[in-house]
Every structure is written in C-alpha cells, then in structure tokens.
Amino acid sequence: MRRPTVDGQFYSKDFEELGNQINDCFTSKFGPGDLPVSKRNKKIFGIVAPHAGYNFSGPCQAWAYKEVAESKFPETYVILGNSHNGESGVLLDDYQTPFGIVKTDRYFCEMLIKNLDFIKDNKFAHKNEHSVEVQLPFLQYVSKDRLKDIKIVPLVLGYDIDKIRQLGIFLGDCERRINIIISGDFTHYGPSYGYVPFVYNVKKELYDLDKTAISFIEKMDVDGFWDYVNEKGATICAAKSIIATMIAAKGYGVKRARLLQYYTSGDVTGDYNNAVGYGSLVFE
Template sequence: MGIRKPIVAGQFYESDFNSLNKQIIECFESKKGPGALPINKRKYCVLGAVVPHAGYFFSGSCAAWSYKAIAESEFPDLFIIIGPNHSGMGRTSTILDDWETPFGIVKADKEFGKKLINNSCIVEDSIAHLHEHSIEVQLPFLQFVSRDHLKDLRFIPITVGFDCNVGEIASGIKKTIQESCKKICIIASSDFTHYGFSYGYVPFSTDVKENMQKLDNGAISFIKSLDSRGFLEYVNKKQATICGAVPIAVLIELMIGKAKKVNLMQYYTSADIMGDYNNAVGYASIVFK
C-alpha cells in the first residue's frame, strides 16, 4: 500500500500549504461562505453531508457550510467519502492507501476498509481513483477543520459508478458500520445541475437562474425527506445532470432511521460567481444531523 498523490492540486485548489490555507479561509469568510473559524463546539453529531466538488473558486464557499457544521460537531472516528466516477474507469471501489494533499497525509482506516470489502460489492481497485477528483477535493477542507484532531483523522474513499445498485452498496456500508461500533460521518461528493451546451443539457433557454434553482430544489426536496427512490426517479425523469446522484442516494439510504434533521445550508450556481448563464453548475451544501 502506498500513498495516493494529489492530481488536481494547482487546478481545483492551491498547490502549496500557505496558499491553500489562505484560499480555504477565504471560502469561509467570503460573502457566500458561513463565516470564519474558530467555531464553538456544539452537542450534536453531523451524520452526513452533501458537499460540492468543483474548483474552490466556484464551489468552495458552498462546501465551507458543510465543513463548518462538521467542525462544530463532535469529532467522528471515521469519515466515509463517497464520490462519483467521472471517468468511467474501474469499478465501484475503495483503496486502502493514505492520501496526500498540500496539508500533509490523510490516513485511510485500513481495518475498516478491509471489512467493507469483505461485507459488500465494493472492491479494492485503484483504477477508478487514478483520475477522479471528487474525493480528493474534500480532503483539504477536512484537514482544515480537523486541525485539533489531525493525528486521529481517518477516512475511507468510495468511488461508485453511475449504474450500480444503490441498495446493495448501502447495505454493505451499513453492515460494516454496525460491526465497527464507530462514530461515522458520511460525505456524498456531488455538484448539482450542469446546464448548457457544454454539458449537453439545455431543458430550458429562458429564466435560466430561476429554472436551475427550481430543478435543483426539486431534487433537494427528496434529499431532505430521505426519499432515495423518489430522488433517483426525479433525476431520471428530468434527466438531471447531477453527477453525484448515486453517492447522494447511497447517503440517503444510510441516513434513514438515523438523521433527525436535514438542512440545506447553502445553494448557488457558478453563474452567480461568473455571471455566465450559458453554461452553469449548481452547488448545494446539505447537512444531516
């Protein structure tokens, strides 16, 4: 087992420690962010979150809302990060390598990972993780808000395909969590609607801002009601370009019977940053408690 090196440092986020630290602080303190750390610890657990995975310039301020909630809650024993497989390479899989970012090494929980492989359809396969950014971009944020617990920070990455069995994946993860007796926070890495000719998705040509928000709000309503089947049916019906629909559906399944509150913390689109509605992507930060 080796170390998974960063592949989008210098592209999606800054590639050196000081610049990255400054960039993440700006994500929190920006107009669309949740406000600066330090934070006050509260007596609740963030059980899960939906977090965007675009470049920090675009979605970092949205992601910061979930990570501030995580920072304010009880620190879990393990983070499970579930991301989509944009390249289509490889299988629904995990890897047991530690991961490197400009902030240092994030250790994988190898014992949990081995049990997960034994309990589920999830295999150990590095191919799906070679060119995938959706998990990597979560790690610097996770390190940033876990500074007081870095030696205890552990995670497991799971990359899922677009046509896999949501129930089967969730069942294997749930069984492994139950056997582990650990406090766990699950992050589904996903952007929302990708609109425009660049994405091959133009279901409307007027009132783009309002229609994008309406489309994404429809999906978010199913997430908030913990209805994974309704969510996936909505995505299929609308042919919605939500890249992490499967990770979100798996997260919903795992939150049923656990989460008592589901809060939309922030929503905006790349067009709110750039002013370009010809091609735009929606971002949402959703927290499960």
C-alpha cells in the same frame, strides 16, 4: 500513497496559500461568513459538499465543513465520490495533500470488500479522480485539533442503483461511528454538459430544478428523489451518493437533511450558458 493530482488547479498547492484560500471560502459572501467555532457539541451523520474548484464552489463547501468542524469527531469519514471515468472502488492507500497525509481506514475498507463483492481495491478509480481529493484539504483544515486521528474510507461510485442501495444498507448497519461526506455537484447545465432542457430564464429554471431535487433529500425521500432525477434526466453527479447516504442515514435513525447553501457557478461568473449548481446539506 495517492498523491494529489488537481492541486494547483482546483486548489492551491502551496501550504500557506491553501490555508488562506480555505479561510477566504468561509468569509466569502457566498460562504457562512465566519470561521467554525472550536466546540464540537453537535451530532451529525453526514454532509453534501460540492467538488469544483475552490474559487467557484469553495464557499459552498465551507458551509458543510463548518458543520463538520462543530460536530462530534467520528471514528471514520466515509467519502463518497462519483466516478468521472467509469471506474469504481475503494483505495487502501493513504492520501496526500499539501497539508499532509490522510490515513485510510484499511480495516473498514477491507470490511467493505469482504461484505460487498462488487467493491474492490481499485487504484485506477482514484488515480486521476478529483471527487475525493478536493474534500480532504477542507477536512484537514477543520480538524486541526484532531489531524492525526482522521481516518477516511475513500470510495468512488460508478455502480448501478441496486449496488448503491446495498452499499447504503451496509453503511447503515455498520458498527463504526461514521460521518459520510458526499462529494458532488448538482445540475450541470448547458451545451458543454449535453443538458439543455430550457433556454429561457435559465437562472430561475436551474434553481427550481435543483431546489425540487433538494426538497426530496430534505424529506429523506429516497424513491422520490431517484424518480425525479430520472424523470428530468438531471445531471446531478452526486445522485447515487445521496441515495446511499439517505438509506444509511435511516439505519442510524436520521430523519432529515437540512439545506445550508445553494448557488450556481453562474452566480459567481455571470455566465449561465454553461452553469453548475452547488449545494451544501447536512444530515442530522
């Protein structure tokens, strides 16, 4: 069992308080403004959702999870989180949150391990990694009607780009009805992140930097997006997960992604000396 490690930091560890916290993310001025409707009549392939503390990026997450809540329920949610410790791999253990247990799709995980020799069951990659964990309470919240049916493939990515492309091809060819959840933020700006490509008009420049990156995602331009990230040295921690998902999405005939919400931590705190871009998108 993988127990929560950032509850009480990134989100509340109390069951009732956590529910209220997520509810407030939906109704926040940065959120979609209302709660999801109960009808599951949309069809999506995946989402991009940020993974900072809920007080900062939770309202942006809510935009993506409103799409999840109102879409057809998949067999498996593949959660792609970036690695903050250099480790990579899936986890065969179930995850625990204040809302309860989220079951891992062991069969799918074992298929990944069998077919992609660079993927291993790696407990250390998940031990103190928050990128998968912070998505789960939102997923549980919007899946109250199907809580016992949720299955996830928790995958932390620290692989090189060639392996990322192989992963995308495999996910695009798999027989499961999957939804991919990309857990990651956009540009990390400021001295604290070692990335200061501009010092004036920071808010505008940060918006322009991320919005250009997002335009490549919307067009499903894999090479254009990756070239842009490398050209700018952009600190987009979700970049490799986005590459894998765009490749996989094309295998399912998905032709576009749509931006739902974008803002920065500076818009929340008023401090742009060190700021992170938060974006929610849906692949449909």
